[in-house]
Amino acid sequence: MNSSANTTTVAPEGFNLFIYRVKKKFTGPDPYLTVAGVFLWLFTYWVLCEGLEIWRFTKLPGPVAISKDWFSTTPFQGISIFTAEYYDHISVSCQRILIAFGIATGLGVPLGLFMGWSRSIRDYLFPVIELLRPIPILAWVPLSILLLPGFEGPVIFLATLASFFVTTLNAMLGVDSIDEEYFRAAGCLGSSRWDVFKNVVVPGALPFIFTGLQISIGVAWFSLVAAEMVSGDLGLGYLIVDAYMNNVTVPMVIAMITLGFIGYFSSACVRALGDKLMGWHVKELAQQGR
Amino acid sequence: MAKNTSKTEKKGALSIKNVTKIYDPTGVNVMAVDNCSMEIAAGEVCMIVGPSGCGKTTLLNAIAGFHSITEGSIHLDGELLCGPERPKAEQSAERMVVFQHGALFPWKTLQENVAYGPTVQKALSPSQAMEKGGQMLAEAGLGNFIKKFPGEVSSGMARRAEIVRALINNPKVLLLDEPYRAMDALTKQIMHESLLETYDRTGVTIFFITHDLEEAIFLGDKVHIVTTRPCQLKKTVEVKIPRPRSYETQSSEKFRKLLVEVNDAVHEEAVKAFKAGEREMA
Ligand SMILES: Nc1ncnc2c1ncn2[C@@H]1O[C@H](COP(=O)(O)OP(=O)(O)O)[C@@H](O)[C@H]1O
Ligand SMILES: [Mg+2]
Numbered sequence: 262m263n264s265s266a267n268t269t270t271v272a273p274e275g276f277n278l279f280i281y282r283v284k285k286k287f288t289g290p291d292p293y294l295t296v297a298g299v300f301l302w303l304f305t306y307w308v309l310c311e312g313l314e315i316w317r318f319t320k321l322p323g324p325v326a327i328s329k330d331w332f333s334t335t336p337f338q339g340i341s342i343f344t345a346e347y348y349d350h351i352s353v354s355c356q357r358i359l360i361a362f363g364i365a366t367g368l369g370v371p372l373g374l375f376m377g378w379s380r381s382i383r384d385y386l387f388p389v390i391e392l393l394r395p396i397p398i399l400a401w402v403p404l405s406i407l408l409l410p411g412f413e414g415p416v417i418f419l420a421t422l423a424s425f426f427v428t429t430l431n432a433m434l435g436v437d438s439i440d441e442e443y444f445r446a447a448g449c450l451g452s453s454r455w456d457v458f459k460n461v462v463v464p465g466a467l468p469f470i471f472t473g474l475q476i477s478i479g480v481a482w483f484s485l486v487a488a489e490m491v492s493g494d495l496g497l498g499y500l501i502v503d504a505y506m507n508n509v510t511v512p513m514v515i516a517m518i519t520l521g522f523i524g525y526f527s528s529a530c531v532r533a534l535g536d537k538l539m540g541w542h543v544k545e546l547a548q549q550g551r
Numbered sequence: 552m553a554k555n556t557s558k559t560e561k562k563g564a565l566s567i568k569n570v571t572k573i574y575d576p577t578g579v580n581v582m583a584v585d586n587c588s589m590e591i592a593a594g595e596v597c598m599i600v601g602p603s604g605c606g607k608t609t610l611l612n613a614i615a616g617f618h619s620i621t622e623g624s625i626h627l628d629g630e631l632l633c634g635p636e637r638p639k640a641e642q643s644a645e646r647m648v649v650f651q652h653g654a655l656f657p658w659k660t661l662q663e664n665v666a667y668g669p670t671v672q673k674a675l676s677p678s679q680a681m682e683k684g685g686q687m688l689a690e691a692g693l694g695n696f697i698k699k700f701p702g703e704v705s706s707g708m709a710r711r712a713e714i715v716r717a718l719i720n721n722p723k724v725l726l727l728d729e730p731y732r733a734m735d736a737l738t739k740q741i742m743h744e745s746l747l748e749t750y751d752r753t754g755v756t757i758f759f760i761t762h763d764l765e766e767a768i769f770l771g772d773k774v775h776i777v778t779t780r781p782c783q784l785k786k787t788v789e790v791k792i793p794r795p796r797s798y799e800t801q802s803s804e805k806f807r808k809l810l811v812e813v814n815d816a817v818h819e820e821a822v823k824a825f826k827a828g829e830r831e832m833a
Contacts, residue, residue: 445617446654448642450668450720460667464658541658545702 322511327518330511340500340512351519354485354496357413358527361420362481369428369477370470376429377436378462387433394426398484402491412494420485424477431473435466468542471535475528482524497523561594562628563645563723563756565614570623571781572609583609585781586623591773593628596750596757598771600764600813602821604829606782607760608651611726614758615648616640627723644668647717651728653709655701661688661712662697668720680719687715691745707738711745718749724756731766739763740798743770751795764817768792768809769801776816779824786816 286292303324309315310323322330330336334343341347376383398419405415443465447457489498497516504513536543572584583606591597599607613620614632616639624634632640640646655664665684669675675683688697691711693704701709710730717725731739747770750757761767767774774788790809792800800806 440652440654442650442652442654443656445615445642445648446650446656448617449615449644449646449648450716451642451644451672453671456671460656460659460671464656467658539658541700541702544700545657548702 320510322514327511327514331515336511338504338509338511340504340515347515350495350497350500350516351523354489354498355523357417357420357485357489357496358478358481361417361485362424362478364417364421365424365428365477365481366474369425370432373429373432373434373470374436374458374462374466377433377466378458383433390426390429394430398423399487399491402488405488406492412492415492416485416488416496419488420481423484424481427477427480428470428473431476432466432470435469435473436462438469439465467535467539471531471539474531474535478527478531479524482520482527486520561754561756564593564628565589565591565597565724565756565758566626567591567610567614568624568626570610570613570625571621572606572613572618573621574609582781584613584620585783587777587781587783588623589775589784589787591756591758594754594756596759596770596772598767598774599758599760599777600762600767600774600817601777601782602779602817602824602829603762605777605779605820605824607777608728610782611648611728611758611760614640614724615646615726616642644672644720645723647720647722647725649710649713649717649725649727649730651730651732653701653706653713653730655709655713655716657701660698660700661693661704664701664712665716665719668716672720674720684715684719687719688712691715691749705738706734707742710734710742714746714749718753718755722755724758727757727759729760729762731761731763739766744798746770747794747796762817764810764813765801768806768813769796774809774813776813776820779820779827780829785820788813788816 307324309318310321311325330338331341333341336344339346372386376387401419401422402415405418409415409418439461443461444457447461452460485496486498486501489496490502493499493502497520500516501513504510504516567587567589570584570587571582574581574583587606587610589597599610601607609618612618614625616632619638620633621638622635625632625640627646631637655661656667659667662681662684665688666675666677666680669680669683670677674680685694685697688694691714693708693712693715696704696708696712701712704712713730714725731742734742743766746757749755757770759767759770768788768790771790774790775784776786776788777783778785788809792803792805792809
C-alpha cells in the first residue's frame with residue numbers, strides 16, 4: 262500500500278559525504294571569491310604601508326614586516342609563533358573567555374528560560390535586567406575594580422556581564438517565539454508544568470539561544486579585550502596596549518589579527534555545537550532550501 | 552482516563568448547552584459565541600460548518616480547555632467539563648486536539664511525538680511508549696518515517712502522524728480544527744480515506760471543523776451549520792449515507808442533494824460574514 266520510500270536514492274554518508282561536500286564547495290564561485298577578497302585586502306594594505314608609503318600609514322607595520330616577525334624564530338619586536346610569550350597571552354585570554362562565557366551561559370540561559378516560562382519570574386526580574394543592560398561595559402570598570410580583588414576578578418566579571426545580558430535576553434525571547442499551539446498540544450497530551458518546560462520550552466527556545474550565544478561569545482571577546490586593556494597583566498588585549506605604550510607596533514597588529522582568528526573560530530565552534538544539538542532545525546531549514 | 556474503549560460501548564457524548572463566549576468583556580468585548588447549544592452523540596462524526604471568523608475555533612477551544620466560557624455549560628458523557636462554577640475546562644487526554652496548522656513538536660521525531668503522551672501520563676514506560684508509537688505509525692502507513700522529524704515529511708504525513716499521536720491516548724473525543732485546510736484536493740482525498748478508516752476502527756467521537764462542504768458531507772454523520780459571529784447553531788443536516796463510504800459516494804444523487812441543502816444554509820451566512828468583514832484569529 263505504501264511504497265513511496267523505494268524511489269529515494271541512497272544519500273552519501275561518512276567519508277563519501279565529506280568528499281562530496283568538499284567537491285561541492287569548490288565547484289561554486291564562493292571559495293575563489295573569498296581567496297581573491299583576502300588577497301585584495303592584503304594587497305591594499307601592502308600598497309598603503311609598504312608599496313607607496315602613504316602619509317600616516319608609514320607608522321603602521323605592513324604585511325611584509327608583520328609576517329617576517331610573526332613567523333620568525335628571532336622576532337625583532339618580541340612576539341612570534343615561536344615565542345612562549347605569544348602563547349601565554351593567547352591562553353590567558355582563552356581561559357578567561359571560557360570562564361566568562363561559561364558563567365554567562367550557565368546563568369543566562371536558565372534565567373532567560375525561566376523568565377520566558379513564568380510570568381511572575383519575568384515581572385520580578387526583567388525590569389531590573391533591562392535597567393542594567395544599557396549601561397556600557399566600560400562604565401562598569403571602576404566598580405568592578407573596587408569590588409573585586411586582583412586582575413582576574415574584574416576582567417572576568419566585565420567579560421561575563423555583557424555576554425550574560427545577551428544570552429538572557431535571547432533565551433527569554435526564544436521562549437516567547439514558541440508557537441502557543443505547542444503549549445496547548447503539550448497540555449492536551451497530559452503534560453505537567455515541568456514536562457512542558459523540558460519538552461517544549463527548552464527545545465523550542467534552542468534556535469534563539471544559539472543565535473544569542475554566537476552573539477554573546479563575540480560580545481565576551483569584545484568586553485574581555487576592553488577589560489584587559491584597562492586592567493590587565495596578560496592577555497591579548499593587554500598585549501595590544503602594552504605594545505602600543507612601548508612603541509612596538511608589530512606585536513600590536515599580530516595580537517589584533519590573532520583576536521580576529523580566535524573570535525572567528527570560537528563563533529564557529531558555538532555554531533557547530535548548535536547544529537549538532539538541533540538536528541531537527543538544520544533539517545527543517547535544509548528542506549526549505551537554506 | 553479512557554482505556555479499553557471497545558466498539559460496543561461508545562464513549563464521548565458531548566453536550567453543549569447555551570454556551571456564550573465573550574472575549575475580554577471589559578475591553579474589546581468580542582462576542583464570539585452566543586447561546587449556542589448542540590448535542591453530539593457518542594461515536595458520532597459531527598462536522599461544524601460556518602464562515603470564517605464565526606467562532607468555531609472558539610467553541611473548540613472551550614471544549615479542549617484552552618480558554619474559559621462566559622456562560623452555559625459543556626458536559627462530556629454527563630460529566631461537567633465547564634459551567635458556571637468552573638468556567639474553564641481542564642485539559643485532558645480524553646479530548647485530543649488536532650490543530651489547524653499542525654502542532655507536532657518539530658524537535659521530536661514522529662515516533663517520539665507519538666510516544667510523548669503515554670510517557671508523560673505515565674501510562675506506559677518510555678520504551679514501551681516508543682514501541683507502541685512505532686507500531687501505530689506503521690499501521691498508519693508511516694513505518695518508513697518514524698525516525699524523521701516533522702519538518703522532513705509532507706504535510707499530509709505530518710497530519711496523519713498527529714492523529715496517531717492523539718489516538719494513542721485512547722481519547723473519547725477527537726477535536727479537529729480544519730486539519731486539511733491547506734492541502735491540495737488529492738492529498739485531502741487520501742487524508743479522508745485514512746480518517747474514515749481510523750474512525751471505523753476506533754469509533755471515537757469526532758468533532759470536526761471545516762468550511763469544505765463536500766468534506767463535511769463525505770465524512771460526517773451530522774453537519775451542524777453555524778451562523779456568522781456570534782456563533783449559534785443554524786441548522787443540522789443528517790447525512791444518511793451508509794458506511795463504509797468510498798469516493799463514488801461523492802457523485803451520487805443523494806450526496807449532491809445534501810450538498811445543495813448545506814450550501815443553501817451556509818451561503819447566506821457566508822455573505823453576512825463577508826459583508827461584516829469577519830476575520831479569524833490564529
Ligand atoms: N483572543 C481573542 N481576543 C479577541 N477576539 C478574539 C480572540 N480570538 C478570536 N477572537 C474573535 O472571535 C471571533 C471568532 O474567532 P474564531 O473562533 O477563531 O473563528 P473561526 O470560526 O474562523 O474559527 C473572530 O471575530 C475573532 O476575531
Ligand atoms: Mg478557526
